[in-house]
């Protein structure tokens with residue numbers, strides 16, 4: 001199917017979110033018209049940053065209230081759009097019937113619009129690497145687009161914490177099949193890694209979770225990451241570039257998925273220490289890590305760290321189709337910290353006796 005035309009109209013779901021907000025901004029910067037879909041246009045705490053974007057004043061950016069839990073909420077909004085970036089979370093990843101129902105009604109709105117030629121479905125690296133059995137990462141350590149979690153593992157259930165990655169795989173498949181059936185649009189899946197970078201609105205400090213974790217580090221508390229996994233990162237601005245690049249690409253095909261990550265990884269304790277290294281002017285008092293894992297996980301720390309260290313992160317596929325240069329993680333951490341201070345007014349803990357020079 002056709003990529004979206006330059007200056008065309010794109011609807012973005014989850015537009016008040018961390019990633020969605022950057023997709024909106026970069027689409028506007030590139031000359032597109034944007035329909036930003038949020039849950040509640042009148043929730044000023046979440047939408048003011050969108051209304052302050054330049055395109056809002058001229059009408060190139062318009063905002064719509066649409067709650068995914070209401071079937072048909074995108075009817076009309078998608079009419080006239082060339083592309084859709086479906087970035088939003090859903091209310092419950094553990095209820096697979098609900099996940100499918102949400103996909104179905106979004107698809108119905110896309111079909112009814114008759115103008116959309118491409119939909120980007122935001123998935124996650126969880127749909128690539130989230131394993132019920134960590135040994136599966138030893139057996140298949142290369143993390144690339146055709147790698148899926150072992151779907152035959154009987155422990156892969158929402159009850160055992162796999163609802164998110166299962167829901168993402170379901171959405172990818174439901175959209176691809178629907179696009180194939182319709183024949184007039186295609187569905188491309190983007191699997192972002194751990195997004196780090198600047199927030200644009202104070203409310204985004206609570207989301208993520210990665211920017212929220214950096215907020216907690218600034219406040220003097222941080223926790224060991226899931227199963228000692230290092231952060232596997234992408235800058236949120238590069239993630240947005242990937243989404244837009246996929247809308248524009250002439251090389252992608254329905255059903256394909258692309259991972260958006262720089263392939264940089266860093267252990268959580270090193271992320272925390274990076275704050276003082278990158279911004280010594282702040283005097284950040286680097287806190288100790290809190291390991292709140294149960295004993296049975298703690299005793300496996302070395303083994304689990306070794307499994308993650310053996311994973312090979314690949315981004316060849318997205319680099320082959322997009323002229324993207326992923327930012328280094330240091331830049332993303334620095335910009336995230338500064339945005340938390342400047343936009344969310346976070347007051348970091350500082351070392352005893354430290355005096356800021358300004």
Ligand SMILES: NC(=O)c1ccc[n+]([C@@H]2O[C@H](COP(=O)([O-])OP(=O)(O)OC[C@H]3O[C@@H](n4cnc5c(N)ncnc54)[C@H](OP(=O)(O)O)[C@@H]3O)[C@@H](O)[C@H]2O)c1
Nearest residue numbers: 014016017018019038039067068088089124194195207208
């Ligand atoms: N952040 C990451 O590191 C990361 C990594 C991998 C994948 N992803 C995926 O990327 C997408 C965006 O993540 P994010 O970090 O930008 O999340 P976020 O900041 O929490 O934003 C998600 C948005 O989803 C919207 N939303 C949730 N439930 C909704 C509903 N029932 N109806 C309408 N909107 C609803 C929220 O809208 P309102 O604000 O208007 O209430 C929110 O703005 C998600 O699909 C996530 O799974 C994120």
